[in-house]
Amino acid sequence: MVSAVFHSPSDASDALRADKASAATPSSNPMTTSIPTPATAVTPKASAKPKRPPVDWGALALKVISPVAGLALLIAIWGLLTMKSTTFPTPAATWDAAVVLFSDPFYDNGPNDQGLGWNILFSLKRVAMGFGLAALVGIPLGFLIGRSKVIGSMLNPIISLLRPVSPLAWLPIGLLVFKSADPAAIWTIFICSIWPMIINTAVGVQRVPEDYLNVAKVLNLSEWKIVTKILLPSVLPYMLTGVRLSVGTAWLVIVAAEMLTGGVGIGFWVWDEWNNLNVQHIIIAIVVIGVVGLLLEQALVSIANRFSFE
Amino acid sequence: MSHFIDISQAEMVFNTNKGQFHALRDINLCIEKGQFVALIGHSGCGKSTLLNLIAGLLLPTSGGLICDGREIAGPGPERAVVFQNHSLLPWLTCFQNVYLAVERVFGAKESKAQLKKRTADALELVGMSHATDKRPNEISGGMKQRVGIARALAMEPKVLLMDEPFGALDALTRAHLQDELLKIVARTQSTVVMVTHDVDEAVLLSDRIVMMTNGPAATIGEVLEVPLARPRNRVELAEDTAYIHCRKAVLDFLYTRHGVAHKQAA
Numbered sequence: 001m002v003s004a005v006f007h008s009p010s011d012a013s014d015a016l017r018a019d020k021a022s023a024a025t026p027s028s029n030p031m032t033t034s035i036p037t038p039a040t041a042v043t044p045k046a047s048a049k050p051k052r053p054p055v056d057w058g059a060l061a062l063k064v065i066s067p068v069a070g071l072a073l074l075i076a077i078w079g080l081l082t083m084k085s086t087t088f089p090t091p092a093a094t095w096d097a098a099v100v101l102f103s104d105p106f107y108d109n110g111p112n113d114q115g116l117g118w119n120i121l122f123s124l125k126r127v128a129m130g131f132g133l134a135a136l137v138g139i140p141l142g143f144l145i146g147r148s149k150v151i152g153s154m155l156n157p158i159i160s161l162l163r164p165v166s167p168l169a170w171l172p173i174g175l176l177v178f179k180s181a182d183p184a185a186i187w188t189i190f191i192c193s194i195w196p197m198i199i200n201t202a203v204g205v206q207r208v209p210e211d212y213l214n215v216a217k218v219l220n221l222s223e224w225k226i227v228t229k230i231l232l233p234s235v236l237p238y239m240l241t242g243v244r245l246s247v248g249t250a251w252l253v254i255v256a257a258e259m260l261t262g263g264v265g266i267g268f269w270v271w272d273e274w275n276n277l278n279v280q281h282i283i284i285a286i287v288v289i290g291v292v293g294l295l296l297e298q299a300l301v302s303i304a305n306r307f308s309f310e
Numbered sequence: 311m312s313h314f315i316d317i318s319q320a321e322m323v324f325n326t327n328k329g330q331f332h333a334l335r336d337i338n339l340c341i342e343k344g345q346f347v348a349l350i351g352h353s354g355c356g357k358s359t360l361l362n363l364i365a366g367l368l369l370p371t372s373g374g375l376i377c378d379g380r381e382i383a384g385p386g387p388e389r390a391v392v393f394q395n396h397s398l399l400p401w402l403t404c405f406q407n408v409y410l411a412v413e414r415v416f417g418a419k420e421s422k423a424q425l426k427k428r429t430a431d432a433l434e435l436v437g438m439s440h441a442t443d444k445r446p447n448e449i450s451g452g453m454k455q456r457v458g459i460a461r462a463l464a465m466e467p468k469v470l471l472m473d474e475p476f477g478a479l480d481a482l483t484r485a486h487l488q489d490e491l492l493k494i495v496a497r498t499q500s501t502v503v504m505v506t507h508d509v510d511e512a513v514l515l516s517d518r519i520v521m522m523t524n525g526p527a528a529t530i531g532e533v534l535e536v537p538l539a540r541p542r543n544r545v546e547l548a549e550d551t552a553y554i555h556c557r558k559a560v561l562d563f564l565y566t567r568h569g570v571a572h573k574q575a576a
Contacts, residue, residue, distance in 0.1 A: 215399070217384075
């Protein structure tokens, strides 16, 4: 009677895990605990890799046309609002400025006048350095926090305290310590992108399924094998989520940090164009910053999908 | 000490957030080499806890467990576990999953080629040679459980511990795997302890059925010897009087004497 309830051939492992957990509580009714909830029993994992269906032109049109229409609407509203404005550039004026700007993105007229491409590359370089350092420190730290309760309870209050602080508040500390603008900006990126990586890695380590650790125990695997065969692969998706959040924040922060520190970089470029009252260029910069951020995000999402095993 | 597995006065108390939970008390059980023992009882009666004690994944609060003359102080590959939800590592292929276990047990003494042969043999034993290079999410639940059994058998354990190994499978697949298991156990002469909540499964597979009372503080209520000759055939047994008698005895224990009437309000 009880056994009949278990027949859910599609995917009973989730349901069973829940069942196993509830079986530990003594007072639970065996009848109710054995029944997998429809939500967990019906998750069709096979549908993750469907056969390529024939091209659905209607859906494709919806997918392509509606975003384009949205964009067109935005530009139309912008055009309408700026029709009689003398200070705010019209879409046409911005487009003309963009054509000029993108025709030569890598010119170099001294340290204060370089092409848009150079500015973006310099910003990306700072993000890469700050983020790379943050990954080097944050991911191992996350592992430690996840594995050791002592270290976890030592560091958790500090992390909770420092995480909500605006990264720009750290900039003066960076300027004081490094006595230079560039490392200070990198320091700011470091500090703002380290938290998501620490936290997500730690959560990932704590959520390594008990079953896998039991397998490791029964097999008596060495610590090295546990780390390489069980911990790393199962933490990787969490880690990549942390990395993705970090890069997003880093790209948000670099613009603000560069406005304050100066030098070559997209943030300073925006500020410089404001001082020159080149408002078209500011609008172009906003679009470019958005596109670069989107590309970074997409790149990391595709990496994350490659390492997803479920 | 002459018994292969000897559990004496084992007691298990868990410290939970809500205070202490007394799971098992006064567990005394001896298992001989080559025996197939089923642990049966209602949900929450602590049968998995008892299995985990034998596996060494849990240590008893008091009392002792001895396996082959040595005290069980922790988990080890000589007591292989087939987990309820197969517990294959999803990032490894079936072959790699089994190889991980083989390498751990025999890696020090044998060459790579021998290890690979052991792995391939184990997969062949459970009829999974065709899926060696597939990952667990590419095969069905029954196949995953076969690979889990292959992983356990490949370690050549002294005892094979199975925690509701077929609970998640549909009835036909389950029957098929039970038959396979009967054949494998006949061939390998393994000592097996299996947790189940399926009366037919317990009678069909085991030499002895250990019936547990309801928790909390569950204990062994009765041990039933199953006097059926091997090899066993499920179709012939369906009308066998000894089979029907055993089945009735277990049902009687589970539902008449230790029913869950007091819980049905929940």
